[in-house]
Amino acid sequence: MTISVPADVLSRLKAVLGEGGWSQDPERLAPKLVEWRDRWVGETPFLALPKSTQDVAAVVGICFEAGVPITPQGGNTGLVGGQIPLGEILLSTERLRAIRDIDAFDDVIVAEAGVTLAAVHEAALSKGRRFPLDLASEGTATIGGVVSTNAGGTAVLRYGNTRELVLGLEAVLPNGEVWNGLKRLRKDNTGYDLKQLLIGAEGTLGVVTAASLKLFPVLVSRATAIAAVDTPQAALDLLVRAKDTAGTGVEAFELMGRRGLEFVLKNIVGQRDPLAQVHPWYVLIEIASGEPGAAEAALERLLSKGLEDGLVRDAVVAQTKAQARALWSIRENQSPGQKPEGATWKHDVSVPVSRVADFLTQATAAMEVLVPGCRVTAFGHMGDGNIHYDIIRPDGGDDAVHSARRGEGSRIVHDIVASMGGSISAEHGLGAMKTEEARRYKSPVEVAALTAIRQSLDPKRIMNPRVLF
Incomplete structure (x- = not known):
């Protein structure tokens, strides 16, 4: 997919970002255009590398004015393709790396979007505190990314998803205006909660540039x-x-x-x-x-x-x-460990905790009938009902043949999940992979409400245009 970006827009972006703030070098772009499983490969005419919130606002403002679409990207650890551009301007937060503040009394750390999860863990520990969001990809996953996808992780059972760990946000809205909502309050009952709309929005309602995050004691x-x-x-x-x-x-x-x-x-x-x-x-x-x-x-x-x-x-x-x-x-x-075994249908699903065993029994029976000899691999966060349910091609089977049946197999798995009151995406989001499929499981009323929210904030649909409603 090729999106035509006017030459004057590119010139303006280069001018506001300055030296080191952008790239069109294919070698520099290459790692950012491939998802780690090699399932998603994209393209972009321009990589924006802002180093401040003001830079982000300038980039988004220029693109909004010209109607040029943008795909925001954090650490590129997403698993549903939402961070991979298909012709859009790619806006990376990799240079937004400051930890602006850390306060052990208020139990809060304020980190910019490009700070890695591992860096937040280290900074919190330096003050005798803990940030309890734990992911295997903590060395590359960034705060902007985990906020925008409402990441879960291994400690959800006690501390909740990212949504429950964020006190405030700073973000650039789709028209280029900066919203400073970096509050540290545990209570703020003053109407709509804009930060909760941005959390899990996968970059469709703006670019998160910093977050105020809850800290907790280090347990002995x-x-x-x-x-x-x-x-x-x-x-x-x-x-x-x-x-x-x-x-x-x-x-x-x-x-x-x-x-x-x-x-x-x-x-x-x-x-x-x-x-x-x-x-x-x-x-x-x-x-x-x-x-x-x-x-x-x-x-x-x-x-x-x-x-x-x-x-x-x-x-x-x-x-x-x-x-x-x-x-x-x-x-x-x-x-x-699965990756070398060949083509895989991956599912990030959740059901009520009490139904996890039922789901595994029903789904595995259905998959073994659909693809005799398939290798079902299930693991995940049983404590909160989130199972990563993966169907690997039969040993010695053909990758292309197995991949071609992904849609058929996933429909069966997701229908079983839906019948149990579950979700087809527990913690990875919808991205480009599941956006259209999600319409099958959401009511027209819900889709209409979500579409209206997006239309009100991003009327030109420039922010991650292929993702969500």
Whole structure:
């Protein structure tokens, strides 16, 4: 898709951005035009590299005036293609890297959009605080990106999605005006909450340039384990027990099937099987507390009772931070471990927690009928009902043939999800991948309301025009 950008617009953009603030070099652009799974490959006539909010406002204002579309991009870790331009101006936030403030009394950090999640974690720890959004891509994922996609992560069970961790935002609206909403308030009941519209909007309602984020105490007691169970239903029963044992201390409860674990062992260097014997399902459990020794004691009680009752078949508890990181590495490498296995239909879905086992049973039965020999790999955040449900081509099968049936297979999976009151995108957003499909599952009333919101803020539809309603 080629979008014609007038020469005078390009000249104006170059002038306001100055030296180092833009590029048309194919080598400089190349990494930003490919999604990490190589599924999405784009093109752009111009890469804008603003270094300040004022630069962003200038770029957006020029494009709004000329009706030239823009695709904003953070760390390019998105999984639904929303950050990949198909001819639009590409606006990268990579140079918006300042941490403007950090206050341990108000428990807030103000970070610009291009700051990586890892950098926010490090800055928070320097003040004895924690920002609890944890993603495997923390070294490249940026604050603007996680805000714009309402990222979830592994600690949602205790702390919620990004939406629940943002106190305020600064953003450039589609007409180029700057909205300074960098508040630090826990309570502000004064009408529509504009920041909540921008969170999860995937860059369609403006470019987030900075965020005020909640910080939390660093908890002194933390315990991590992997436990083997026979079925997803047994994992759900163990989750209930974990909550009864540790209450809100349960930070993570991650489900992994054996096949996914075997791909990690096979394809990721340095991984070890956590248990001596093979089991069909595993859960990674992490409990944390502000009371010394409390998390360790709670986890010991949970696992001891589970083993005694036969609910848990075996378990290993991390004795050091290094061992805990090794257990987490198995979970975090589930997707990279799959990548060498061939074409995959990936699904980021959620259902009510009580229906996770039902979903896995129904969907897997349907996939095995549709594609005999397919390799179903399921893992994810069981504690909040979010499962990454992936269908890898049969061993030795043809990638092109499998990829060609992605739409057919995904429709079946998503229909099952919808029948259970679930969502076809739990944490990755809709992007270019799922925008049209989402219309099948949203009511006309909802689509009309969402379209009206967008039309009011972006009447020329220049912001990420292929994404959302």
